[in-house]
Amino acid sequence: MAITNFRLTTDEYTENFSDIHPPFENLTAALVEANRCIFCYDAPCIKSCPTSINVPKFIKQIATENIKGSAHTIFDSNIMGGGCSKVCPVEKLCEGSCVYNLMEEEPIQIARLQRYSTEKAIREKWPLFTRKPSNGKKVAVVGAGPAGLSCAHVLSRQGVDVTIYEKEAKGGGLMTYGIAAYKVTPEFCEDEVNYVLSLGGIEINYNQELGKNITLPELQSQYDAVYIGIGVGLARQLEIPGEHLEGVEDAISFIYDIRSKPFNQVKVGENVAVIGMGMTAIDAATQAKRLGAKQVTMVYRRTEAEMPCTQVELDIAKLDGCNIIWLAAPKEVLGVDGKATALVCSKMILGEPDASGRRSPIETGETIVLEVDMIIKAAGQMPFESLVSGLSLENKYGKITTDAHGVTSLNGVFAGGDCVNGGREVVDAVQAGKDGAAGILEFLSV
Amino acid sequence: MADISSNFLGIKSPNPFWLASAPPTDKKINVLRAFEAGWGGVVWKTLGTQVKNVSSRYSAVDYHGSRVMGFNNIELISDRPLDINLIEIKEVLKEFPDRAMVVSLMADNDRESWHELIKKVQDTGAHGLELNFGCPHGMTERGMGAAVGQDPEIARMVVEWVMEIATIPVITKLTPNVHSVVPTGLASVLGGTNALSLINTIQSVTGIDLDTLIPNPNVGGKSAFGGYCGPAVKPIALKFLTTIAQNEITRKVPVSGIGGISTWKDAVEFMLLGASNVQVCTAAMKHGFRIVEDMIEGLNYWMDDKGFKTLNDFIGKSVHTMSNWEDLDINYHVIANINQDKCVHCGLCYIACEDTSHQSITLDYGKPYNKYTIKEEECVGCNLCNLVCPVDDCITMVEHRKADEYMNWKDFQRLGLPLNDH
Ligand SMILES: Cc1cc2nc3c(=O)[nH]c(=O)nc-3n(C[C@H](O)[C@H](O)[C@H](O)COP(=O)(O)OP(=O)(O)OC[C@H]3O[C@@H](n4cnc5c(N)ncnc54)[C@H](O)[C@@H]3O)c2cc1C
Ligand SMILES: Cc1cc2nc3c(=O)[nH]c(=O)nc-3n(C[C@H](O)[C@H](O)[C@H](O)COP(=O)(O)O)c2cc1C
Ligand code: SF4
Ligand code: SF4
Ligand code: SF4
Numbered sequence: 001m002a003i004t005n006f007r008l009t010t011d012e013y014t015e016n017f018s019d020i021h022p023p024f025e026n027l028t029a030a031l032v033e034a035n036r037c038i039f040c041y042d043a044p045c046i047k048s049c050p051t052s053i054n055v056p057k058f059i060k061q062i063a064t065e066n067i068k069g070s071a072h073t074i075f076d077s078n079i080m081g082g083g084c085s086k087v088c089p090v091e092k093l094c095e096g097s098c099v100y101n102l103m104e105e106e107p108i109q110i111a112r113l114q115r116y117s118t119e120k121a122i123r124e125k126w127p128l129f130t131r132k133p134s135n136g137k138k139v140a141v142v143g144a145g146p147a148g149l150s151c152a153h154v155l156s157r158q159g160v161d162v163t164i165y166e167k168e169a170k171g172g173g174l175m176t177y178g179i180a181a182y183k184v185t186p187e188f189c190e191d192e193v194n195y196v197l198s199l200g201g202i203e204i205n206y207n208q209e210l211g212k213n214i215t216l217p218e219l220q221s222q223y224d225a226v227y228i229g230i231g232v233g234l235a236r237q238l239e240i241p242g243e244h245l246e247g248v249e250d251a252i253s254f255i256y257d258i259r260s261k262p263f264n265q266v267k268v269g270e271n272v273a274v275i276g277m278g279m280t281a282i283d284a285a286t287q288a289k290r291l292g293a294k295q296v297t298m299v300y301r302r303t304e305a306e307m308p309c310t311q312v313e314l315d316i317a318k319l320d321g322c323n324i325i326w327l328a329a330p331k332e333v334l335g336v337d338g339k340a341t342a343l344v345c346s347k348m349i350l351g352e353p354d355a356s357g358r359r360s361p362i363e364t365g366e367t368i369v370l371e372v373d374m375i376i377k378a379a380g381q382m383p384f385e386s387l388v389s390g391l392s393l394e395n396k397y398g399k400i401t402t403d404a405h406g407v408t409s410l411n412g413v414f415a416g417g418d419c420v421n422g423g424r425e426v427v428d429a430v431q432a433g434k435d436g437a438a439g440i441l442e443f444l445s446v
Numbered sequence: 447m448a449d450i451s452s453n454f455l456g457i458k459s460p461n462p463f464w465l466a467s468a469p470p471t472d473k474k475i476n477v478l479r480a481f482e483a484g485w486g487g488v489v490w491k492t493l494g495t496q497v498k499n500v501s502s503r504y505s506a507v508d509y510h511g512s513r514v515m516g517f518n519n520i521e522l523i524s525d526r527p528l529d530i531n532l533i534e535i536k537e538v539l540k541e542f543p544d545r546a547m548v549v550s551l552m553a554d555n556d557r558e559s560w561h562e563l564i565k566k567v568q569d570t571g572a573h574g575l576e577l578n579f580g581c582p583h584g585m586t587e588r589g590m591g592a593a594v595g596q597d598p599e600i601a602r603m604v605v606e607w608v609m610e611i612a613t614i615p616v617i618t619k620l621t622p623n624v625h626s627v628v629p630t631g632l633a634s635v636l637g638g639t640n641a642l643s644l645i646n647t648i649q650s651v652t653g654i655d656l657d658t659l660i661p662n663p664n665v666g667g668k669s670a671f672g673g674y675c676g677p678a679v680k681p682i683a684l685k686f687l688t689t690i691a692q693n694e695i696t697r698k699v700p701v702s703g704i705g706g707i708s709t710w711k712d713a714v715e716f717m718l719l720g721a722s723n724v725q726v727c728t729a730a731m732k733h734g735f736r737i738v739e740d741m742i743e744g745l746n747y748w749m750d751d752k753g754f755k756t757l758n759d760f761i762g763k764s765v766h767t768m769s770n771w772e773d774l775d776i777n778y779h780v781i782a783n784i785n786q787d788k789c790v791h792c793g794l795c796y797i798a799c800e801d802t803s804h805q806s807i808t809l810d811y812g813k814p815y816n817k818y819t820i821k822e823e824e825c826v827g828c829n830l831c832n833l834v835c836p837v838d839d840c841i842t843m844v845e846h847r848k849a850d851e852y853m854n855w856k857d858f859q860r861l862g863l864p865l866n867d868h
């Protein structure tokens with residue numbers, strides 16, 4: 001069998017893609033956990049959240065059953081706080097610095113508590129924010145991802161009228177199209193976007209692509225300021241022979257398929273190799289496995305000590321039964337009749353530290369051959385270099401250059417999120433949106 | 447193993463844990479179950495004139511996710527026919543002759559009623575009587591319960607009536623709904639009571655349902671003051687107990703300690719402050735009778751560890767350390783110290799001292815962890831930081847005497863030493 005869909009029954013798909021971080025079942029469970037939190041002063045968990053959510057405050061609010069107050073506290077810092085509670089790598093953020101770790105005890109389940117109140121708020125459509133009356137200022141936001149939505153929300157609260165231009169047919173950015181299906185459902189993403197928009201004052205124009213349907217000069221002339229939050233989109237090429245054979249796919253489009261089609265419509269190979277060891281690679285590997293691939297092998301050119309994903313993520317892949325080959329770099333894809341049949345990898349050893357500070361892999365000359373029918377490339381994403389350069393924005397290899405307030409080299413043009421940082425987490429993009437909004441408000445003297 | 451058998455006025459029980467007069471001791475079936483579980487004795491739920499109860503009649507205070515830290519009831523004395531209670535008491539006595547059977551009483555407010563009731567109870571063969579001068583609701587309107595306990599003269603009169611006819615030991619149970627339990631305790635002792643027990647419940651309102659806006663417990667849309675008990679009242683009960691142990695006269699009679707006792711540790715604390723045995727109600731209502739197993743074992747192990755052979759070896763042992771404020775040593779001084787290896791950087795000590803004490807802790811900002819250190823010159827040794835720190839032995843209070851000699855407030859004033867020098 002080669003690459004095909006309908007590998008599993010409906011029940012199996014449902015089971016495989018059900019929530020990996022189940023919510024608290026009821027109020028009592030949430031209360032018990034909330035009451036464990038000791039309400040630290042100048043708490044480390046706040047400082048380790050890129051959006052600085054006042055964690056002790058919102059947990060205390062749950063403990064006193066002031067659930068609306070807790071949702072307000074969260075959304076006030078992070079309007080995507082609902083989604084973040086499901087997708088953030090909390091083990092390296094808030095929960096990673098909870099003082100309980102230093103007491104050798106399980107940290108407070110901050111994300112699960114955050115999810116408890118935000119999910120309720122979104123489900124019950126609590127109107128927790130009101131916008132100031134319109135002040136006549138108009139801002140265009142390009143991209144309805146976390147950065148763009150967060151920027152738009154802050155601006156609209158201050159009375160600015162915002163118009164978002166989004167190239168896809170749905171909002172949410174990679175939240176909707178990129179994140180593993182067992183973390184968020186399409187329904188949740190839609191509800192979340194609607195919740196952000198329920199504030200009012202934000203209009204989204206879908207299927208409008210910057211550089212195709214609209215140009216930056218047009219936006220600059222029609223609006224008082226422009227915010228660019230277009231993310232990074234393109235998968236990095238491997239530049240190896242055979243890369244264009246049928247069966248070689250990039251992780252972003254593979255995951256895009258999973259996120260935008262019914263599971264049984266998504267084709268997956270029987271023996272799959274995934275290249276890379278970042279979060280995207282883990283997501284691609286685990287979801288390939290959950291779609292019914294018999295064998296999934298992750299190939300990484302360095303060792304576990306240098307991997308970009310967290311231990312928690314690696315453990316998910318291991319628990320899903322993915323094989324891992326350390327110190328192996330893809331060298332060539334072999335094929336028959338235009339279809340990939342094998343991946344040849346160079347065996348590596350670690351040499352001197354490179355620019356990233358990590359020891360760099362060096363080829364040993366030996367190779368290994370993996371018999372595969374599908375290869376998923378997750379070796380990083382690339383910024384929209386030609387688009388960005390075409391907008392004559394100062395940039396580094398396509399990453400837009402800004403200051404801390406999202407100010408770009410063009411007057412009145414701001415940017416943030418993945419398109420500036422090169423690709424981090426949703427929560428970083430949300431903060432970037434807030435920073436950009438602050439910059440815009442200052443620019444507009446609002 | 448230590449000997450934990452108890453002898454209270456000649457009333458023997460295999461251990462000092464009795465069930466207080468309340469629903470757990472309301473009927474034969476409960477008391478038999480209690481004795482099977484190992485309780486040393488019971489004070490049978492108060493007998494008296496027939497009454498009628500309402501529902502609901504209980505409410506509770508929950509704290510930080512823990513249920514029933516405080517408990518409240520608007521229940522009256524036994525609402526079962528007197529004759530049935532008396533028959534059942536007799537039957538239980540036959541089945542468990544080795545356990546203490548004390549019967550709580552509250553007669554109408556005249557000599558004949560008390561005499562009649564006492565005679566009937568003594569006929570059962572019960573080992574002792576407890577006079578209920580404490581019930582804070584329902585009975586007071588008729589001049590009974592707390593109405594007696596709140597007036598030393600009436601209390602003494604009733605005790606005297608009782609002693610005219612009592613042939614078995616009499617314990618007088620005091621109400622805490624007074625400024626001090628000593629006057630009524632004293633009057634009871636002078637009236638001839640053989641022992642005291644305390645405390646009964648404290649008048650309270652436990653809370654209000656924020657949906658219905660009706661206080662708890664809700665009796666068809668209305669509520670009433672109820673009696674408070676359970677873990678929340680222990681400190682108050684200990685205070686009252688201590689004042690009885692400190693008084694020259696009341697200290698001469700044995701005391702049965704009651705109020706918020708849930709574990710062997712609570713019981714030991716009551717006994718260290720002068721109780722000869724203890725009575726338990728709320729803890730049994732919350733967890734059932736089985737809690738006595740751990741109480742018995744825990745007491746045993748503690749006594750072994752401390753080298754106490756019998757209960758008398760430690761009863762009252764802490765009383766002399768309770769002093770008056772003006773006798774405390776002003777030259778004794780402690781300063782907080784933070785063990786940096788144990789600190790988890792929660793900042794609770796800092797904010798407590800900064801906001802509500804003496805701004806004696808320095809914060810060195812760090813990401814994500816701040817560093818906290820004590821400013822020794824500023825620290826007044828109040829102990830607050832130590833209390834709020836979540837880590838065991840992280841903050842310790844280190845002795846730094848102000849001077850070698852002992853000096854109390856009276857000496858201080860006599861010598862005319864400067865006030866407010868820090
Ligand atoms: C596979 C994968 C898995 C991930 N998993 C996680 C995870 O589990 N947890 C986590 O926190 N982060 C995860 N991330 C990272 C996270 O998704 C991103 O950091 C975050 O979405 C960045 O937000 P953004 O708004 O900057 O960009 P995006 O989310 O990429 O949003 C950009 C938006 O702009 C639109 N757009 C692009 N170009 C144009 C244009 N020319 N004109 C108009 N609109 C345009 C896009 O359609 C999109 O809607 C993952 C990323 C990937 C790729
Ligand atoms: C529901 C209930 C009913 C009670 N009834 C009586 C009673 O009839 N007579 C009495 O002397 N005390 C009565 N009490 C008081 C208890 O005997 C005891 O003094 C008090 O509850 C404090 O002890 P605790 O904290 O262990 O519960 C009652 C207490 C409760 C909770
Ligand atoms: S660090 Fe942990 S315990 Fe402290 S406030 Fe944050 S979640 Fe609560
Ligand atoms: S003992 Fe009191 S004054 Fe001293 S540091 Fe602690 S809280 Fe502050
Ligand atoms: S309360 Fe204890 S653990 Fe917390 S900062 Fe102070 S010393 Fe450290």
